[in-house]
Amino acid sequence: MSRTWNFAAGPAAMPEEVLLQAQTELLEWRDARASVMEISHRGKAFMALTAEIEADLRALAAIPAHYKVLFLQGGATLQFALLAMNLAAPGQRADYVLSGHWSEKAAREAAPYVEVQMAADARASNYTALPPRADWQLDAQSAYVHYTPNETIHGLEFPDIPEVGSVPLVADFSSSILSAPLDVARYGMIYAGAQKNIGPSGLTLLIVREDLLARATRPMASIFRYAEHAVHESMLNTPNTFGWYLAGLTFKWIARHGGLAAMAARNRRKADTLYAAIDGSGGFYRNPVEPRARSRMNVPFFLHDAALDARFLAGAEQAGLLALKGHRALGGMRASLYNAMPQQGVDALVAFMSEFQRGHG
Ligand SMILES: *Cc1c(COP(=O)(O)O)cnc(C)c1O
Helix, strand or coil, rough: CCEEECCCCCCCCCCHHHHHHHHHHHCCCCCCCHHHHCCCCCHHHHHHHHHHHHHHHHHHHCCCEEEEEEEEEEEHHHHHHHHHHCCCCCCEEEEEEEECCHHHHHHHCCCCEEEEEEEEHHHHHHHHHCCHHHHHHCCCCCEEEEEEECCCCCCCEECCCCCCCCCEEEEEECCCCCCCCCCHHHHCCCEEEECCCCCCCCEEEEEHHHHHHHHHHCCCCCCCCCCHHHHHHCCCCCCCCHHHHHHHHHHHHHHHHHHHHHHHHHHHHHHHHHHHHHHHHEEECCCCCCCECCCCCCEEEECCCHHHHHHHHHHHHHHHHEEEECCCCCEEEEEEECCCCCHHHHHHHHHHHHHHHHHHH
């Protein structure tokens, strides 16, 4: 078998134990005498599975009872628009914090539905620093404050949850959900595409405070309406049943391996290993992000001479280190270190980096 260390940003590596279990259960799931993909989403067996998955997630992330959990489709990108349609009345304002590519996109996609205000903006730093909380211009009349706790492309992560008063805080957690304990009660809504830390693409997780569901007053199709999805327990239409099932296996995998606190410790150690290698390379490798804002999940890094990039990537592939090419907007390299990446994979990357430097330094 040639399966190896996969540093892809998303769709990303999934835990091998999860894939093996899915493989074992692929033809016959539990006593369904069919695959989990081939049974009715409204049948007793699948309904019981989704209840179990929600209970597992609620236990894992300590989700308070007054929050709804939804499993939807359309990715985080659909939520950029839907959250504005659902959480703001027409003509209302919302505050956006710009810290990189994804928060910019979230603001742009919301603009047709809400009056977007830039509460803070780190563009001047080329997104290598976070906008200091003291400089944010928050509007107490805003429908919500939106931010992106982890910027997947620029490699920035907020070290703590910003305090925004009583206006609901809405967070795009696509690339850091379940990587550490989650203080759900600090948020109005959390959303995340599944394909980084939860499972395959095609599934989107929403955790939304129940009272916010009543906010959507503008006319819209029921498929756009959070309250409608909540009433129908994420089965307004045919859900991504296989993705939902795989997310459930991943939640059990996280619990089996110590829960979110254990994930946080593992992720901290992996990121520390890689940043230490970059910073200790005497400038051969470089990460431009200010230390307090460095992401634990996505580590962009650059070789001192971009002419070496192609050779680095080819050598890495040969050494069994996949998908290290940086996002096209930034170039260079990017290593994504989601929950499913073990310390061993990071150790292998760091060993390769050091060997490559010896050969080309
Ligand atoms: C990957 C990613 C997205 C885009 O997700 P889709 O599921 O492709 O819509 C949005 N936000 C963040 C932070 C991401 O990492």
